[in-house]
Amino acid sequence: MAEPRIVTVTGAAGNIGYALLFRIASGQLFGPDVPVKLHLLEIPQAVKAAEGTAMELDDCAFPTLAGVEIFDDVNRAFQGTNVAYLVGAMPRRAGMERADLLEANAGIFGPQGKAINDGAADDVRVLVVGNPANTNATIAQNAAPDVPASRFTAMMRLDHNRAVAQLAHKTGAANADIKDVVVWGNHSADQYPDVSFATVAGKPATELVDEEWLSSYYRPTVAKRGAAIIEARGASSAASAANAAIDHMYSWIHGTPAGEWVTAGVMSDGTHYGVPAGLNFGFPVTSDGGEWQVVDGLEISDATRAGIDHNIKALQEEYDAVKELGFIK
Numbered sequence: 105m106a107e108p109r110i111v112t113v114t115g116a117a118g119n120i121g122y123a124l125l126f127r128i129a130s131g132q133l134f135g136p137d138v139p140v141k142l143h144l145l146e147i148p149q150a151v152k153a154a155e156g157t158a159m160e161l162d163d164c165a166f167p168t169l170a171g172v173e174i175f176d177d178v179n180r181a182f183q184g185t186n187v188a189y190l191v192g193a194m195p196r197r198a199g200m201e202r203a204d205l206l207e208a209n210a211g212i213f214g215p216q217g218k219a220i221n222d223g224a225a226d227d228v229r230v231l232v233v234g235n236p237a238n239t240n241a242t243i244a245q246n247a248a249p250d251v252p253a254s255r256f257t258a259m260m261r262l263d264h265n266r267a268v269a270q271l272a273h274k275t276g277a278a279n280a281d282i283k284d285v286v287v288w289g290n291h292s293a294d295q296y297p298d299v300s301f302a303t304v305a306g307k308p309a310t311e312l313v314d315e316e317w318l319s320s321y322y323r324p325t326v327a328k329r330g331a332a333i334i335e336a337r338g339a340s341s342a343a344s345a346a347n348a349a350i351d352h353m354y355s356w357i358h359g360t361p362a363g364e365w366v367t368a369g370v371m372s373d374g375t376h377y378g379v380p381a382g383l384n385f386g387f388p389v390t391s392d393g394g395e396w397q398v399v400d401g402l403e404i405s406d407a408t409r410a411g412i413d414h415n416i417k418a419l420q421e422e423y424d425a426v427k428e429l430g431f432i433k
């Protein structure tokens with residue numbers, strides 16, 4: 105057996121945590137031969153609930169689970185962490201302005217970024233799930249100057265999976281036959297789901313669907329799916345979010361199949377598609393098992409350009425608001 109990998113999950117007693125932890129513990133992230141130690145971080149009021157989840161993890165007797173520890177101390181939770189899932193966040197409450205939400209979350213993701221900087225393993229990989237995910241990732245990354253910026257990512261994989269599924273439904277294809285959709289930008293209703301480069305069983309998607317369907321149904325359905333799930337379930341997506349969180353980290357660690365990309369929110373270095381450096385942005389990416397690489401050189405249509413620009417503006421506004429509050433230097 106290999107050395108145990110340490111996976112820290114924040115918001116571990118929440119809905120996504122409950123759907124995510126058992127999949128990591130069962131070996132679905134690293135494989136059946138790699139033991140995993142779970143670090144569960146919660147706020148003090150939710151530690152008891154996290155203890156209940158830990159009891160259930162115990163009761164599964166997973167061969168790959170090498171231990172579970174529960175923390176309400178951010179610094180201890182990230183000691184030696186190889187993989188960090190930052191799930192816990194401050195939800196938007198009635199009457200809360202966007203600036204209030206950004207400020208409350210900056211107070212969570214700044215200290216978590218610093219704790220990762222100070223205590224995590226050299227190979228740490230971070231996925232921010234808690235909303236607003238892209239800007240929370242930017243905040244955490246800014247608090248971690250000693251960790252390569254490329255290790256801080258935000259979850260756009262749920263949007264990507266939604267974009268695959270909706271195209272599969274429309275064309276009657278299997279999900280597995282859909283390749284190279286991308287969701288540019290922000291994990292919010294501003295996002296731009298794009299089938300310009302997608303294929304369906306090897307055929308260009310643009311030969312199978314028309315612009316009228318894309319603009320009136322596809323793009324708004326994918327972009328507003330989170331809100332539709334909340335409306336239907338009375339709660340935010342949890343199992344599909346946990347599934348995407350596994351998919352994202354699995355692709356990063358094990359690599360993407362040759363010639364295929366996925367969508368991830370990665371820190372822009374200013375050299376791709378006109379996205380300013382310092383923003384966390386949904387791009388088409390591949391992984392060779394080490395770092396994410398943005399897929400460059402795609403021929404961008406006027407419509408996609410407008411979609412990318414709209415997202416640059418939205419994310420720049422979030423960035424500026426957080427900077428004004430003093431959370432980004």
Ligand code: NAD
Nearest residue numbers: 115117118119120146147150192193233234235259262345
């Ligand atoms: P939830 O309310 O069920 O659970 C959140 C948990 O986080 C709670 O147990 C809470 O105690 C904990 N928490 C709050 N502050 C914390 C802190 N400072 N440290 C550690 N834990 C803390 O929420 P959920 O359904 O699990 O969703 C979590 C987040 O994920 C939300 O922000 C949600 O909007 C977001 N989300 C993102 C995506 C995506 O695709 N990026 C998809 C679905 C949900």
Ligand code: LMR
Nearest residue numbers: 235329330331333340341
């Ligand atoms: C989702 O896309 O399902 C969530 O981000 C929605 C939300 O606001 O929690």
